[in-house]
Amino acid sequence: MKKLINATETILTESLDGFVSAHRDILVVGDEHKFVRRASLKPGKVALISGGGSGHEPLHGGFVGLGMLDAACPGQVFTSPTPDQMLAAAEAVDSGAGTLFIVKNYEGDVMNFEMAAEMATGEVMTVLTDDDVAVETSTFSTGRRGVAGTLFVEKVLGAAAEEGLDLAALKALGDRANAATRSMGVALTSCTVPAAGTPTFELGEGEMEMGVGIHGEPGRRRVPLTSASEIAEEMVTAIADDFGDKARGEAFVLLNGFGGTPLMELYLMFNAAQQLLGRRGITVSRCLVGNYVTSLEMAGCSLTVTLLDDELTRLWDAPVHTPALRWGV
Known part of the structure; x- marks a missing residue:
């Protein structure tokens, strides 16, 4: 294993310190590194919180800021954050209008966010993302996995929350955005979790894994x-x-890289996907190409397609200022 680390037990906290320092105009880190949150909170707005295992950067911390999330809870690499992290984040950003959890459909994430919602004193609702069409039930999920389509859900909900939409309306919007979104990925290589020190799975030189999840x-x-x-x-x-x-x-x-694929190849894949979608009567009017929901250094990519309407398009175009997405401000 060759990685730029000091020790496996400190990789997350050291990375978070660097991340927040690099984006100090946008972010602050919570006590004991339990979460990152917006440096400037908007009073009276529904608080949006997401999170998950680290190793998928910039998801979720990179989407904290104006027009997206209020806080994100980072677990250890490929490990769900704990309920106390989520509860601490909710208490830190709740302005009295309620809290919306945005949760990828993985059993650990779902269970821990449910526990945090039960312990919270304010009103909490949850949007569950399950956009992966590859498999109906996987190693870590009952039902479809929540993968890169989570980015789109977080963006449109963030824009709507900035406009003052209430908690119940945001929940309905999030469910609708998720229902309009589908994703599928392919891996050309495995990745190596630092604490394990060996590849998560083995692929031969001439093999690929079609429909891989974001944890391999x-x-x-x-x-x-x-x-x-x-x-x-x-x-x-x-x-x-x-x-x-x-x-x-x-x-x-969204033509999303898993962390180890050059942009040249990602743009090539986007070009192929766009042409194929066009032949099926789907016009790509909004897009992103790059590494947004990664799997450490895995080579490969995922394709996410969201069918748009006027409201979803307007909310996607709305201003955003986070470490990973910035436009309109």
């Missing part, structure tokens, strides 16, 4: 490596088939 969980099948166009075809087909008759009109597309 198994996907649909392990297959011989093929061309980018054929990989894009399988991902687009899986997503479009899952949408069914709704698969048409304008869409947001």
